[in-house]
Amino acid sequence: MSEPIYVIGHQQPDTDTICSALAYARLKREQGADVVPARTGALNPETQFVVDRWGVEIPVLLDDAAGEQVILVDHNEYSQTVTGAENAEIVEIIDHHRIGDIETSEPILFRNEPVGSTATILTQLFDDANETIPTQTAGLLLSGILSDTVVLRSPTTTERDRAAATRLADIVDVDYEAYGKELLTQKSKVGEKSPREMVLSDFKEFDFDGQQVGIGQIETVEPSVVLDQQDAVLETMDDVATERDYAVFLLLVTDLLEEDSTALVAGPEVEPVEKGLDTTFTDREAFLPGVMSRKKQVVPLLEDAFGANSA
Amino acid sequence: MSEPIYVIGHQQPDTDTICSALAYARLKREQGADVVPARTGALNPETQFVVDRWGVEIPVLLDDAAGEQVILVDHNEYSQTVTGAENAEIVEIIDHHRIGDIETSEPILFRNEPVGSTATILTQLFDDANETIPTQTAGLLLSGILSDTVVLRSPTTTERDRAAATRLADIVDVDYEAYGKELLTQKSKVGEKSPREMVLSDFKEFDFDGQQVGIGQIETVEPSVVLDQQDAVLETMDDVATERDYAVFLLLVTDLLEEDSTALVAGPEVEPVEKGLDTTFTDREAFLPGVMSRKKQVVPLLEDAFGANSA
Missing domain, CATH: 3.90.1640.10 (inorganic pyrophosphatase (n-terminal core))
Incomplete structure (x- = not known):
């Protein structure tokens, strides 16, 4: 057997x-x-x-x-x-x-x-x-x-x-x-979830040059359901980043109809994220026009930025 | 362009x-x-x-x-x-x-x-x-x-x-x-080569758990051509192991007709090689019956042995 x-x-x-x-x-x-x-x-x-x-x-x-x-x-x-x-x-x-x-x-x-x-x-x-x-x-x-x-x-x-x-x-x-x-x-049924369920339901962890980076994504036709409770979401992201000792926790709220994303951020290493994505976070939020793919439009850029940072 | x-x-x-x-x-x-x-x-x-x-x-x-x-x-x-x-x-x-x-x-x-x-x-x-x-x-x-x-x-x-x-x-x-x-x-035309050309002509380097290991292979229908000049070959292997700071340098002299190999060894970490290959070196030589493939019959065993060694 x-x-x-x-x-x-x-x-x-x-x-x-x-x-x-x-x-x-x-x-x-x-x-x-x-x-x-x-x-x-x-x-x-x-x-x-x-x-x-x-x-x-x-x-x-x-x-x-x-x-x-x-x-x-x-x-x-x-x-x-x-x-x-x-x-x-x-x-x-x-x-x-x-x-x-x-x-x-x-x-x-x-x-x-x-x-x-x-x-x-x-x-x-x-x-x-x-x-x-x-x-x-x-x-x-x-x-x-x-x-x-x-x-x-x-x-x-x-x-x-x-x-x-x-x-x-x-x-x-x-x-x-x-x-x-x-x-x-x-996929868009995010409204019924707690903030913690929301930010962790589609979540991946990466090791970029020795730094742990979490990148979550919420794909929805109604981004406002998430963004209307932004304070609670950011608080949850802070908790997760602290618990897991992340250099950064990035959350992409992706609008499936408009085909763009709003990014929220937690953790100390925001600068390489801004460099990598060529954007600036205001009140921990940044708009990313045309960004739909974590894998193709976010991960490679952050990996390069974190690599350059430590080099 | x-x-x-x-x-x-x-x-x-x-x-x-x-x-x-x-x-x-x-x-x-x-x-x-x-x-x-x-x-x-x-x-x-x-x-x-x-x-x-x-x-x-x-x-x-x-x-x-x-x-x-x-x-x-x-x-x-x-x-x-x-x-x-x-x-x-x-x-x-x-x-x-x-x-x-x-x-x-x-x-x-x-x-x-x-x-x-x-x-x-x-x-x-x-x-x-x-x-x-x-x-x-x-x-x-x-x-x-x-x-x-x-x-x-x-x-x-x-x-x-x-x-x-x-x-x-x-x-x-x-x-x-x-x-x-x-x-x-x-492939068997090894007789015309210097010992250094012989031991390095089909040679691969591995990183096993942080230790550098070189494994060469000479495939021949006339292993005696190599083994008859064993002292010169071992001296060359010592030089290479020292120059490159190898934990071990293993050379397989593979008899293509008999379908087995004679192994020669240089460098300090002979013990994990003996453990991994389940053999004992006498005068830095060991006979490996049935061994023809570095990739399948040697590399995985050494990787495991060096990993266990450092654990």
């Missing part, structure tokens, strides 16, 4: 991370491997909606990966992965982010591609393996693509994401624009 | 590294990109033979990559790459080794697969792109596969390497066993 391999996405799981874990486990099982989809934490409302919509069981909660074999999807950095990953055997990685700090002793499959979602790469992997994509899986993959690319509107969107979305929408027979709007509505 | 992108393999280039750089540059040029094949140093006799055999120009020598855009093939570690890579923009990586320490700020294509040669992955990339493999390129890719897998005999060899070699041999219309033996003969 051997242990299964877990496919797991990043902390604070989002729709692309959960759908990619489910889809890749499905593909690997079709190929005869004992692979189980897993998650690091609770689902957000959008992802819960997706899982219900396509009638799949939610992945198992994996508290600690120490001693396990794991496949990482939708991330490749220790600061974003499951607890215990340092003592797990990482056997594969499928991702679409910057190349992070994970090293292995053996050669493994690591497929990182600069496309809009991990689900886009998984669609390709089904094709590469000559496996038919089951309807349920097609629904999940479509959801991952539409969620991560803001219905193909984010600047991270590529032709391959468009082609995959069109094809998956055909398989499941839905209008992807209409279905995408349903997803956005779910 | 824009600068070209350089495709470059590891230091102490071998046949897979050079052929992969040539083949990938060809594919990218077919696709309209301004990409130039490059190398970090002189060709070994086997690779020179291959380049002559298929009538291609040798890649340009790139002394310093600082400020350039580079695609890395056949390696993904700073300790093995071109000088100045820390200050270059790494735009893609195609490899078949363990995952190393390279990080990027932007998402890039990083395709690492656990197969016997980078040339095997490149064969796949031509197929993925629906590009016909030109005869010359097929000859180079076949050479990369046969060289890195010791004519499909190394334990790193996979079904995909076999399938690719068979298909490429069809394209160029050669008997791959016969051609492979020609390559082995070239």
